[in-house]
Amino acid sequence: MDKNKHKVTRRIRRHKSIRGSLVGTPGRPRMAVYKSLKHISVQVIDDMAGKTLASASSTEKGLKSDKTGNAKSAAAIGKAIAERAAKAGVTAVCFDRGGFKYHGRVKALADAAREAGLKF
Numbered sequence: 001m002d003k004n005k006h007k008v009t010r011r012i013r014r015h016k017s018i019r020g021s022l023v024g025t026p027g028r029p030r031m032a033v034y035k036s037l038k039h040i041s042v043q044v045i046d047d048m049a050g051k052t053l054a055s056a057s058s059t060e061k062g063l064k065s066d067k068t069g070n071a072k073s074a075a076a077i078g079k080a081i082a083e084r085a086a087k088a089g090v091t092a093v094c095f096d097r098g099g100f101k102y103h104g105r106v107k108a109l110a111d112a113a114r115e116a117g118l119k120f
Contacts, residue, residue, distance in 0.1 A: 015099030022096050023047050031081070031093040031113070031120065033106055038069045040105055042081045044090055054084035071108035078112030085118055092119040 024030030024047035033042050041057035056077050058068040063080055065073050085093065100106050114120070 011099040013099070018096060018099060022094050024094065028092050028094055029053055029090055030096050031085075031118075032096040033098050033100065033109060035074075035098075035100060035105055036069075040068070040074050040077055040109060042077060042109060044081065044085045044088070044093060053088045053090060054081060056080040056084060069105075071105050074105035074109040075112035078109035079116045081109075082113045082116030082118040091117070095120045 022030055024045045026046055026048060029044050029046045031042060031044050033040070035041075039058040041059070042055065043052050044054040045052050056063060058064060058073050058077055063076060065076065067073065085091075095110060097106050097110075102110070110120075
């Protein structure tokens with residue numbers, strides 16, 4: 001098996017395990033993170049209603065910087081999602097790291113969202 005294919009398979013297995021214990025409710029929606037090599041995106045999701053309450057991505061025109069695959073860009077996305085979630089009336093979320101390890105860009109996004117006032 002190809003090394004990268006095995007890596008993706010392990011990430012998906014981790015994500016399924018995490019999602020088994022996380023459910024986004026109206027009072028505490030789920031903040032789901034996805035990262036690719038170049039970009040990072042995040043959504044605040046109410047799983048009970050099946051609706052996305054807020055989202056932010058490094059592919060958006062207003063949030064796109066020179067380099068999008070780094071921690072600085074991820075921190076900007078974290079700040080943006082916290083502001084958009086506050087507009088939607090969300091103050092607390094449960095963090096779904098999507099099977100990605102909690103370091104680097106994922107950690108930078110989470111720390112920036114916490115600093116901007118989101119609780120998790």
